[in-house]
Amino acid sequence: MRMSPEARNALLEGLRQIRAELKASVEFPVHVLEAAQEAKDHFQLPEKDATHLPLFTIDPPTSRDLDQAMHLERRPGGGYRVHYAIADVTTFVKPGSVMEAEARDRIETLYFPDLKVPLYPPLISEGPASLLPDQVVPALLWQHDLDAEGNVTGSTVSRARVRSQAKLDYAGVQQDIDAGTAMESVALLREIGRLREAVEAERGGVAVNLPDQEVTLQDGSFRLSYVATLPVEGWNEQISLMTGMAAARIMLDSGTGILRTQKEQTDQDEVDRVRGIAKDLGIEWKPDVSYAKLVNSLDPADRKQMAFLSEATAMLLRAEYATFRDHRIPKHTGHAAIAAPYTYSTAPLRRLIDRYTGELCVAACAGQAPPDWVLNALQCLPCDMARGKGKLADRRAVDLAEAALLKDREGEIFVGTVINTDAEDGRPKEGTLHLAEPAVMGRITSDAELDLGTGVQARLMRADPLFPGKHKILFRTA
Known part of the structure; x- marks a missing residue:
C-alpha cells in the first residue's frame, strides 16, 4: 500500500484507538504471567503415549500458537483413519485459576495488522501448549474412521502425549501435493478433503466463497488484498468441520453440551426477495434447486454472481449457541450452513469455548460424568462468547x-x-x-x-x- 506518512500514522493511530476501545491489551497482568510460568514448569503429560504418530501441522508460516496437528492413513480393507490432535489447554489452565479468569475476560485471540492480542499468555500458547514440532506435549487426540466414500463411521477422543514432526504452511503443502512430491499422509489430505466436500454437498452444506479482505504488515509496509483461498485450505477445513460435527454428536448422545446452531430463513418475503435478486441478475434458480446447491455452483469471480452471494447471505440467519444438560435436548440442534449439528472444538488456544467442548467429549468417550467446572460454566458460555470481539476487530x-x-x-x-x-x-x-x-x-x-x-x-x-x-x-x- 502506497500511502503518505500522514496516512500511515493515521492508520497506526486508528489501530491503537480500536484496541483501546475494545480494551484489547497485548500485556497480561503480572499474576497471570506468574501462573503461566508455574504451569509451564510443572505440567504433567498424559499416560497414553501417541508419540509414534507422525503428526504434522498446517498453518500460516509465522504462526506459533498451533491448535491442530493431523495424521492421515488408509485403513486395511478400505477407507481412511484420521488422527487429529487438539491442543490440551486444560493441562495448563486449571479450573478456577487466574489464567482461566483472564481468558473468560478476553474470550478469543484478536488479530490486527501490526500485532496479535492472544487469549492466553504466549509463554503457554506459543510454548508447551502449542503443537509445535519436535516437542512432546499433551493433546486431545481424536480418531476418525471413514469409509471409502468419506463418510465417518466412528469417532472418539482421549488425552494423549503427542509429538508433531513437521510445521507446514498452506502454500508449501499445495505446491507439494500438486507436484506429487508430498509424503503420503499429506497427499491424502486432498483425497479425503475432496471426499468430505462431496459429502458436504450431498447433505446440503453451504460454501459461500466470497473474497475476504486482509490487511497485513510485512517488512514495514501495510498490504491490503483480497485473499485467494487455496484448495488445501478447504481440505484442511473439512478435517476441522468433521471434528466439530463429531463433537456435537458425542455431546448430543451423552445428553450434555453446547452447540453452534443456525436456522434457515423461513420468512417468505425474504425468500422471495432473494429469489427476485437472482432473477434480476440473470441467475437461473429453478424451483427444485436448493439454496445450498445454487450457492455452491456460483463463481464469485463473476461480478453478478458475487453481488448475489453478497445479498444471499440473508438466507442464513445469525448463528447462536444452544446449551443442554441431563438429556434435555433443545428443539433446534442443526447448523444450516453446515447442514448438521456442529460445535466449535478445534481451536482452544484461540477461542474460549473449544476448551469446554473438548472436555465434555473426552469425558463422554471415557464413560465419565462431565467435570463440575464445565457444567458450572455451561450456562454462561453463550453470553461469554457473545462478548467476543474477533470479527469486529477484523472489520x-x-x-x-x-x-x-x-x-x-x-x-x-x-x-x-x-x-x-x-x-x-x-x-x-x-x-x-x-x-x-x-x-x-x-x-x-x-x-x-x-x-x-x-x-x-x-x-x-x-x-x-x-x-x-x-x-x-x-x-x-x-
Missing part, C-alpha cells in the same frame, strides 16, 4: 486500512461493482461498492437507483481513517 482494521490507502485520493473517480444495496430498507440509492484494484469495499450513494451487479463510476467523497462515524469511506456515483 474495523480493514475499514481503517481502506481509508488510509485512499486518504490522499479524495475527488478521484474509480470503477467498481455494486454488490449490495439497501433496497430492502427502502433506500435503493445506497449500497456497497466493490473495487477490484485497489482491494476496497466502501459505501456508495447515488441520485438514481443502484442496480445490483452493475459496474459504475464513482467519485471518492471521503476517505478518513479517523472519521468517527460508521462509514470512513464514501463514494458517490459520478
Whole structure:
C-alpha cells in the first residue's frame, strides 16, 4: 500500500484507538504471567503415549500458537483413519485459576495488522501448549474412521502425549501435493478433503466463497488484498468441520453440551426477495434447486454472481449457541450452513469455548460424568462468547486500512461493482461498492437507483481513517 506518512500514522493511530476501545491489551497482568510460568514448569503429560504418530501441522508460516496437528492413513480393507490432535489447554489452565479468569475476560485471540492480542499468555500458547514440532506435549487426540466414500463411521477422543514432526504452511503443502512430491499422509489430505466436500454437498452444506479482505504488515509496509483461498485450505477445513460435527454428536448422545446452531430463513418475503435478486441478475434458480446447491455452483469471480452471494447471505440467519444438560435436548440442534449439528472444538488456544467442548467429549468417550467446572460454566458460555470481539476487530482494521490507502485520493473517480444495496430498507440509492484494484469495499450513494451487479463510476467523497462515524469511506456515483 502506497500511502503518505500522514496516512500511515493515521492508520497506526486508528489501530491503537480500536484496541483501546475494545480494551484489547497485548500485556497480561503480572499474576497471570506468574501462573503461566508455574504451569509451564510443572505440567504433567498424559499416560497414553501417541508419540509414534507422525503428526504434522498446517498453518500460516509465522504462526506459533498451533491448535491442530493431523495424521492421515488408509485403513486395511478400505477407507481412511484420521488422527487429529487438539491442543490440551486444560493441562495448563486449571479450573478456577487466574489464567482461566483472564481468558473468560478476553474470550478469543484478536488479530490486527501490526500485532496479535492472544487469549492466553504466549509463554503457554506459543510454548508447551502449542503443537509445535519436535516437542512432546499433551493433546486431545481424536480418531476418525471413514469409509471409502468419506463418510465417518466412528469417532472418539482421549488425552494423549503427542509429538508433531513437521510445521507446514498452506502454500508449501499445495505446491507439494500438486507436484506429487508430498509424503503420503499429506497427499491424502486432498483425497479425503475432496471426499468430505462431496459429502458436504450431498447433505446440503453451504460454501459461500466470497473474497475476504486482509490487511497485513510485512517488512514495514501495510498490504491490503483480497485473499485467494487455496484448495488445501478447504481440505484442511473439512478435517476441522468433521471434528466439530463429531463433537456435537458425542455431546448430543451423552445428553450434555453446547452447540453452534443456525436456522434457515423461513420468512417468505425474504425468500422471495432473494429469489427476485437472482432473477434480476440473470441467475437461473429453478424451483427444485436448493439454496445450498445454487450457492455452491456460483463463481464469485463473476461480478453478478458475487453481488448475489453478497445479498444471499440473508438466507442464513445469525448463528447462536444452544446449551443442554441431563438429556434435555433443545428443539433446534442443526447448523444450516453446515447442514448438521456442529460445535466449535478445534481451536482452544484461540477461542474460549473449544476448551469446554473438548472436555465434555473426552469425558463422554471415557464413560465419565462431565467435570463440575464445565457444567458450572455451561450456562454462561453463550453470553461469554457473545462478548467476543474477533470479527469486529477484523472489520474495523480493514475499514481503517481502506481509508488510509485512499486518504490522499479524495475527488478521484474509480470503477467498481455494486454488490449490495439497501433496497430492502427502502433506500435503493445506497449500497456497497466493490473495487477490484485497489482491494476496497466502501459505501456508495447515488441520485438514481443502484442496480445490483452493475459496474459504475464513482467519485471518492471521503476517505478518513479517523472519521468517527460508521462509514470512513464514501463514494458517490459520478
